[in-house]
């Protein structure tokens with residue numbers, strides 16, 4: 182599923198990073214493939230070939246670019262990252278730099294990759310993962326010293342320190358803690374960052390690489406809670422429902438949401454969820470539905486503040502004239518979602 186060639190051409194010529202992960206371009210003259218946002222000099226269009234995935238580009242004999250490193254994009258983790266994450270999830274004690282080298286992974290590269298894709302270094306990721314596991318165990322009724330040992334901490338005091346720094350409380354108060362759990366989800370529109378509390382999904386956004394760290398720290402500030410990589414039942418359900426949605430097997434989301442906001446925002450967001458699949462409303466319609474017929478601009482703003490893309494379908498609001506209006510994830514994604522829902526044959530049209 183590739184966008185039309187004219188659209189891809191425009192995307193890489195403008196180094197549009199909202200297309201990163203959507204397609205890859207390979208340059209016949211150099212034998213190298215890149216992400217659309219690569220800072221390298223632009224090749225001549227007649228020398229470019231397009232691929233859906235890095236794997237396909239590799240299979241066609243291209244090598245990954247050393248500047249934009251297309252194998253290390255968030256959303257489609259390279260094999261070495263998948264291996265590493267599996268090791269973290271199964272290891273009985275924390276992995277050291279030497280363990281990474283034994284796996285033929287350069288520790289500096291791992292640090293950079295995790296910093297970019299998760300907003301934290303590899304060691305911070307690993308620590309957060311282990312602490313998240315310990316928190317879960319304590320909540321299930323295990324004693325802190327047992328949880329500490331299972332999480333690979335040498336001493337209970339070391340565990341308490343790390344726990345306190347990460348969760349800003351003591352293991353004894355673990356029951357009051359409700360950290361935000363976060364994971365990346367893949368989609369035909371590029372990777373999404375999904376977050377949930379124990380009450381429900383609190384964020385679903387397209388992750389355009391440059392914005393990721395900002396998005397994560399905004400969330401942390403907003404909810405005033407620590408963030409832990411992992412998953413919970415809400416995120417699992419979201420992943421499943423999204424897959425069905427993109428396959429046109431689902432027209433309504435049933436996953437529980439945790440979307441606090443001002444009373445006006447909450448009204449707007451619940452109105453959005455009443456717009457039927459496959460239909461669009463104007464901003465005027467949205468405003469009058471919440472009893473604020475003159476409040477078109479305020480309705481538009483609240484619409485734009487929606488943190489749970491797709492599930493709270495802010496993409497279903499368009500200008501009265503029929504033009505698309507705005508969209509935080511980029512107009513091309515908005516067009517794609519509307520086309521998907523109206524059953525259009527061609528999912529990529531020029532937005």
Ligand SMILES: [Zn+2]
Nearest residue numbers: 215219246249
């Ligand atoms: Zn490149």
